[in-house]
Amino acid sequence: MSSTMSQHIVLITGNAHPVLASSLEAAGYKVDQRSTISQEEASACIKNYTGLILTTRIKANQALLQNAVLLKWIGRLGSGMELIDTDFAAQQGIVCVSSPEGNRLSVAEHVLGMILGLNHKIAAADLEIRNRQWRRELNRGIELSGKTVGIIGFGNTGGELARLLVPFNVNLLVYDKYKTGFGNEFVKESTLETIQQQADIISFHVPLTNLTSGMVNTQFLNMLQKQPLLVNTSRGGIVNLEQLILALEQKKLRGAALDVLPNENLSSYTPLENEQLEQLIQRENVLLTPHIAGYSIEAFERMSTILLGKLGIKVVF
Numbered sequence: 101m102s103s104t105m106s107q108h109i110v111l112i113t114g115n116a117h118p119v120l121a122s123s124l125e126a127a128g129y130k131v132d133q134r135s136t137i138s139q140e141e142a143s144a145c146i147k148n149y150t151g152l153i154l155t156t157r158i159k160a161n162q163a164l165l166q167n168a169v170l171l172k173w174i175g176r177l178g179s180g181m182e183l184i185d186t187d188f189a190a191q192q193g194i195v196c197v198s199s200p201e202g203n204r205l206s207v208a209e210h211v212l213g214m215i216l217g218l219n220h221k222i223a224a225a226d227l228e229i230r231n232r233q234w235r236r237e238l239n240r241g242i243e244l245s246g247k248t249v250g251i252i253g254f255g256n257t258g259g260e261l262a263r264l265l266v267p268f269n270v271n272l273l274v275y276d277k278y279k280t281g282f283g284n285e286f287v288k289e290s291t292l293e294t295i296q297q298q299a300d301i302i303s304f305h306v307p308l309t310n311l312t313s314g315m316v317n318t319q320f321l322n323m324l325q326k327q328p329l330l331v332n333t334s335r336g337g338i339v340n341l342e343q344l345i346l347a348l349e350q351k352k353l354r355g356a357a358l359d360v361l362p363n364e365n366l367s368s369y370t371p372l373e374n375e376q377l378e379q380l381i382q383r384e385n386v387l388l389t390p391h392i393a394g395y396s397i398e399a400f401e402r403m404s405t406i407l408l409g410k411l412g413i414k415v416v417f
Contacts, residue, residue: 109148113137114155116177119417120404124151126416143167153177153407156391160184165192175407178203178394179256180335182308197410200256202403203394207333208260210393211303214331214357217387219244224384245269248326250295253305253334254279257394261303262287273299277311296323300354301331308335316340321347327354333393336360341376348383355385359393 110124112133121131129151134141139157143164146152152174154160160174162185171194174184179200189196217223220241228235247270251258254276262272266286273290274282283289295302306312316330316339330353332339341362347353358380363373380386405415 108150110151110153111137111142111146111149112153113142113158114153114177116153116155117401117404119401119415120153120177120408123404123408123413123416127413139164146171151175154183156180156183158183160189162188165189165194168192168194173197173411175199175411177403177407178399180307182335197407199403199406199410202406203396203399204256204260206396206399207257207305207393208264209396210359210389211257211261211331211333211357212264214333214359214387214389215244215301215303215329218329218355218357218385221384223387244301247271247300248273248298250275250290250299250302250328251305252276252292252295252302253307254282255305257333258303258305261305293323296320297325299328300326301329303331304334304338306334306338308337312338314338314340316344318343318346321352324352327351329353329355329357331357333359336362336364341380345376345379348385355383355387356380357387359389360391364391 108128109130109132112120112131113135115135116133121133124131132149137158139159142158146164146168147170149168150170150172152160152168152171154174154176155178160183165171165185165188171192173195174189176184176196176198179198181196181198184196186196221239225239245268249265249270249272251262251272251274254274258274258276262274265272272287273295274287275290275292275295276282280289314337316332321343339358339362344356348356363369369377380388408415
């Protein structure tokens with residue numbers, strides 16, 4: 101893919117490390133970086149491009165791809181191919197690649213930080229001191245060591261999280277609908293039901309699909325036996341927020357750590373969405389971050405270099 105192609109243009113639809121543009125240009129591409137482009141604008145102009153780089157905002161759906169008459173490849177920075185109609189792209193002869201290896205460590209470290217932060221009430225205690233409250237007894241922490249951690253989804257990030265958790269001497273239960281044979285001396289292959297019954301902490305690492313959309317619902321939450329901590333750094337759509345909030349109120353959950361929300365455009369919130377967010381904000385046992393788990397400085401660069409490698413393009417700094 102890296103032969104001379106000076107007339108070929110690549111559209112980058114979000115923020116990307118400068119190495120991406122510099123390497124594409126060195127390979128002979130013209131780069132059009134439009135980090136604020138809308139879905140409608142992308143669909144209208146995609147006919148001019150031979151390459152497309154996506155982050156999290158723009159969808160390469162059938163409506164867009166039907167106009168992509170010159171498009172040869174799509175690169176997804178990070179993980180989450182649900183943004184791309186890969187079946188239709190394949191019919192059009194468009195190669196699709198992603199770079200989940202680039203940010204798996206960042207996500208895993210973020211999950212670990214969220215777990216430790218909630219277990220030891222770090223954010224809540226910090227806020228109290230800022231408000232001139234010094235409450236030691238009410239802020240006793242819970243150690244991670246010896247606890248049972250359930251990981252749902254054992255791809256790049258799930259696997260990396262398991263690796264980071266091993267030194268904490270936890271009991272690792274892992275469920276993946278599409279994988280078997282991955283168990284070892286540290287990781288025990290499990291069923292979803294066993295995780296619901298035994299886990300003190302449950303972390304989700306699944307793509308957003310028809311099967312996973314809303315999977316954290318009343319039915320799932322009613323099966324929980326040990327009042328676990330629930331962590332979601334995958335996609336906001338897998339959690340039904342209304343039912344999660346109810347589970348927190350009913351103490352079916354010890355707490356929740358969310359890096360993603362069903363709607364991440366806060367300025368577009370409906371009254372109901374604002375009310376749900378406010379309910380989460382008011383809870384000391386909830387930790388919220390703005391979809392930054394996989395967005396570390398190192399991952400920002402690594403996602404681009406890995407994507408370039410998969411496209412057969414030499415990395416040029």
